[in-house]
Amino acid sequence: MSEGVLVGILGGGQLGRMLALAGAPLGLRFICVDPGTNVPAAIAAQHIQAEYDSPQAIEALSQAEVVTYEFENVPAHAAAELLRRNVHVAPDPAALAVAQDRWVEKQCFEQLGIRTVGTVRVDSEDDLAPALEQLGSPLILKTRRAGYDGKGQRVVHSLGEAKAAHQELGAVPMIAEEFMRFTRELSILAVQSKTGERAFYPLVQNEHRNGILRTTLSPAPNTSSQLQAAAESYASSLLQHLGYVGVLALELFEKDGSLYANEFAPRVHNSGHFSIEGSATSQFENHLRAILGLPLGDTSPRAHSVMLNLIGRECPLADVLSVPDAHLHVYGKSARHARKVGHITALARDIASLEARRSQLQSFVSLSEDG
């Protein structure tokens, strides 16, 4: 067997699984570090069952040509230790540090002239009243760190509710955000190679429920080239400022024809899963191309596509596969409330066919859904 280039991944979840499956045809080999057992990525990667910052993990990852991550809450000192050993880590841990702290992230947006919703820093309970005064009611309280899939946040309508939420969320450092009544949620996937080459996917439209992404439509319907250009300009600023290498997902709100940045993910992203079938090159392959300095792949859409997340538990294989041009991706995770266990992407040449496929799939998904 020819010895392929070794790529290290911090984390062994579904994003690591899809990275490894995308890299296998290119002849890449993968090693992932994850303290869990039977992790999703193990299907196509060597799994080191260890803490991210354990000597065993660091030693194993040091063998890799490049190390990347598949979630943003990687311990900063694990990445730092790899850098100290001259292991190539992409994207740079500095980008991770920005995305790990909502206040720092918002400051970064403002510094770059990226429009975002009004935000106030909440270091203690005393900051709640001024936040309500400045941002109005309702507002959203979010912990600065460790939030995902709607965790670590509350919508509050009064100072009383704000104080209660502040307690419930652990009285940790937070931000307060203006509650924006936006028209729709969009996101853009951007990728920058270590050679500096950049590419952007068309804007996609997302729907969340209970803070969890449910559906992505690609390309986002009724999107002007101006809107696409604005999104690319925001994403470009981030890539440039962060000296970013890899795929980055920027979540946006659209309101009155303008875009407001919500947050960015310094990694491949759930709203880009459609790209496995829906784009000429998937976000997973492009992330690998980028971190290895290979030419980036074509990001143009193959067709209209819709991605539906499977939350809580899988739905029957035969039902999904009975829908034309529908593609199932299960992650090999056990069923658990509100857990992403898989997704389905369906493609169609026109919106009408796509809608028909979507509603058929939605009926199967809803039956199994519990999140």
Added chain:
Amino acid sequence: MSEGVLVGILGGGQLGRMLALAGAPLGLRFICVDPGTNVPAAIAAQHIQAEYDSPQAIEALSQAEVVTYEFENVPAHAAAELLRRNVHVAPDPAALAVAQDRWVEKQCFEQLGIRTVGTVRVDSEDDLAPALEQLGSPLILKTRRAGYDGKGQRVVHSLGEAKAAHQELGAVPMIAEEFMRFTRELSILAVQSKTGERAFYPLVQNEHRNGILRTTLSPAPNTSSQLQAAAESYASSLLQHLGYVGVLALELFEKDGSLYANEFAPRVHNSGHFSIEGSATSQFENHLRAILGLPLGDTSPRAHSVMLNLIGRECPLADVLSVPDAHLHVYGKSARHARKVGHITALARDIASLEARRSQLQSFVSLSEDG
């Protein structure tokens, strides 16, 4: 981790590799048996390093929901032993037996009214003179068993050459075939599920050199619906007659607007590799759907596509990936003369763009090629 359905594969080569990579998103798990070390399929399948008919192999495969194979020269008694243990084997070993013997295969074509080139059975040297008389010169001598990629065959122009070739090929049972000056080589991929559902891919056009497939164009250019219907009708007869379950590839010659069957492969096939990107559902996924009784996937083309085999050794990753919508698949095999080590598929919306991409890729492939 949820326990996925286990699929067994006899053989651990590139076809097993691509089956396992196609099945992973569906949550399938794979076990492959192959006496080799570091086999290509091991990237996404558990590898049992053992002879196909060893007790260890049989025991391991007995755990699978269904066992399939990725090459046709599987020892018949290995399959028979699995059947004796009530292990579900697909396609049925009886189909394998037909494909394993060129004379039996030709008889099968004739019995089903599938037009084929003139063939004479050559049991001994004495049959060579009558064969030349009946079929004319030149003719092709082929061993009845164990031929692939142009091995086990010789074109001969005289009785003297025929006798020499007969000796060289080991004086084993053979067939003599009319040397047809066909217009082009085509093939059709057909799939039948264990539920009886059938699907066909559009005809593709193949080019061989030195007996090895070099290029596949999908869909085959300038193909009438009558030609497609004729190919489907031939393939249907085979699926029906063999009680076939899985993907079957039928190789055809076109001459003066008519189709002549050359041979069939009772498995996923090199001329179907384009389908990973070039079709809504790949041959690999459809084979798995078929043997598991799941609904078959859409076989329609996503675009025009061209598949180029990498023979002998791989070519530089960055060169291939610089071509728009080009997709590399390496098999993790060491370089060796005339060995298939990978393939590239490029897609394009129109024939002109496809030709441009093809000639760019061809220049890289030719540089590395040695077969």
